[in-house]
Amino acid sequence: MQDQDKNETLAVEAKGLFKSYGKIKAVNGIDLKIRKGEVFSLLGPNGAGKTTTVEMLEGIRTPDSGSIKILGLDPIKNVQDLRRKEGIIPQGFNFIEKITPKEAIAYYSTLFNVPNRSEELIKMTNLTNVSNVIFTDLSGGQKQKVGLCLALSNDPEILFLDEPTTGLDPQARRNIWEVIRKLKSEKRTIILTTHYLEEAEELADRVAIVDNGKIMAEGTPHEIIKEYGNGMRLNVDGEAGLLKVFRKIKGIKTKYGSGKFTVIFNSEKDIVKMVRALEKSGKKWSNLKISNETLEDVFLDLIGTKEKD
């Protein structure tokens, strides 16, 4: 009874996913539960294992081990049924060279045996004036939008968008965001991988930060900041001697490098202590700034060890 219940609310349920390429452990033990109607974002640096994970969910790649259910279907065994319910933009979307967006959508509609909605889709993605231009002659952003049109041509319940906005200009990116928001309002489940924290914060209900084939943190951006973040941070420029001054204050963490201090602390009272201590030291300081930690801070913190080398 309980299982039945879960099946009705979960769009994606993956347990213990592993996938290696030779010695590289591309995905090293990932579990995911994504609810229907949710926008879920996989966030991570290059080579983190995002595409490998998503493509296993889509049924493009076969996991070495682990189990996956997408809308209650096994993506390998029930691939044909699943194809009709999912829309996919793979990373590095590409299409047949000399086919126009309009023709491509018509082609997909026939293959999926659904009504041809090319006009509606082309309008929604702002491709109207290039709807008869062959694929190779389109700009990167326009190509990506064709990918979105094709992914939507079968009116899918669940969408997998692997870096749909990478390499696009800010306006084209916002244009795609708008479409994603509209899709969300239509209660479709969306799995979005991205490098852009801004994009995840802007669109995602929940985020998973992936690194080295593992999920480092998962939850709403707010939850992640709360759980993995350290509250607030103070940035100030000054000489190394100030390190002693900060060390005397309890309950704060101080990092120093090339004339810049980053202090992480929890209580507003610490601000007063730090500012006083700075004044009393008589040493030079400048550019004092106090801020709440963002998702980006947490992200860089979590994957920091790797980014440094």
Place this chain on the structure above:
Amino acid sequence: MRLANIKADFVVYARNFLRTRSALFFTLLFPIIFLLVFGAIFSGGSTKVPLSVQNLNNGSAISLSFVSALNSTGLVTITAVPSNANIQTYINQNSIDAALVIPADFAQEVASSQNVNISFYYNPSQSSAQTAEQAVNLVIQSFNFKIANATPIIHAYVSPVSTTAVGYINYLIPGLIGFSVLTAGVFSMTNIVSSYKKEKIFRQLSLTPLTKGEWMVSKFTWNAIMAVVAIVLMISVGDLVFGAGITFNLYILPIVFFGVFGFISLGIVAGSISKNEETAAIIGNVITFPMMFLAGTFFPVSSMPMYLQEIAKFLPLYYVINGMNAIMLFGNVPGLLFNTGIVAAISLAFFFISMRVFSWKES
């Protein structure tokens, strides 16, 4: 298999093809260019071989009638060599394959029934020289009979093998039809499969309900149509430019379609097993070029050395061309059926291999 899927994929492939000039060039224009070039080189409308004749007994009636008898065999085209030339030097300087010297005392010796020697020089590596020798022997024989006042009982009646199929051009057209079926199938599929793999188009197609089988049927249909267009074009150009006597023959369609089927399967295999587009292009060339020369596209297999003739029997194109020659040149239906059967069997084998090695999925 869903007909609508095949149709949709066919339309997309056809559009992409027709918008790609190089594809059109290789499929339609390339064989026509070969037809024009080889046709022009080898036609001139005759199958006669050159024979140089030095008549040192010029003026004598008997030597002149000997030459005119040679002429009327219909096997040789005679070029006169000046009587003051040194024959050996002349042969070397003019790269002559077959030459004949009639001695100065020819008439005199014949009249007195003395033995007389005519010298025949030939290049043994040239089959045309053998034909010339044959003509010379024929004439010598008939002269010997005449001199001995005997009547030959056995006549060698030299006549073309078929009334229509004499010219090289008639031979060339079936060969080039085979060539275009081979190259269009192998080249287009090695190229498509390797580039679709690299460009991730197969990944994209694998996200739709389109199946590999439907995709292949659509490629087969397009290639079969292009093959028919190429055949009609070649026969028309052959007729208009060279006056070839070959007409479009519906009986060739099964062997052509099996050929298309086999060669696109072979192209799919080559494209699938190669790691990248460059390797695929090399494998495509390695398959097509030796096959196209050895299987009788440009020259009859029977004119090649024995060991090459044996090799030819392992090449599918050999049977495609043989079958078409059988029906188009000789009206030989059993010959066509036999070769069609062999081509069908080879093509099915290629098809099954292609289904094994061809995959849209990445590992």
